[in-house]
Amino acid sequence: EAGVAQSPRYKIIEKRQSVAFWCNPISGHATLYWYQQILGQGPKLLIQFQNNGVVDDSQLPKDRFSAERLKGVDSTLKIQPAKLEDSAVYLCASSSIQGDSDTQYFGPGTRLTVL
């Protein structure tokens, strides 16, 4: 079974530029998560989708971050404009059961550096 796929793996941009990350979850997984992991810290949830609907985006900085999951499969996370403090690893995870705290499987992440 293929794991969670993410691209690109690395991205370097200047502040105030925009950037987008892509995630393809494990086949059949209805729930998709985007996390931000700042160096030396644990992952922090940004947004959670159930199929193509948003379940929780309470910690998403909506003035600059947006995410979508069209057709309930792939998802993109966008930052516009980027700030220095957005430098982090952006992790995508998926799970097959929503609402039961079931196992989340993580992708390799996208390391973003904002200069």
Add this chain to the structure above:
Amino acid sequence: GENVEQHPSTLSVQEGDSAVIKCTYSDSASNYFPWYKQELGKGPQLIIDIRSNVGEKKDQRIAVTLNKTAKHFSLHITETQPEDSAVYFCAAGDGGSQGNLIFGKGTKLSVKP
């Protein structure tokens, strides 16, 4: 909201020794406690998890214990090997309907040959 504290932040052991990492959580409604291993440049990988109706769970050299009264849970790795070297994260499911996980800050484990 839920808060998860993890200790120690770094742990160095000799190959063959045991390693113990401890976490505490604040929300008594949390009912799911996974442990993830993260190697450099990779995403977190689930190594073991425990639910609130169980006090202990083992999988070969890895075990997790849960004390719901005290709101703490621990990871035990026996007979450590150099390939166990990584950052380990504990997490707590917030007990809500969404299955969100709150992570600790991680423990960097180094196993010296």
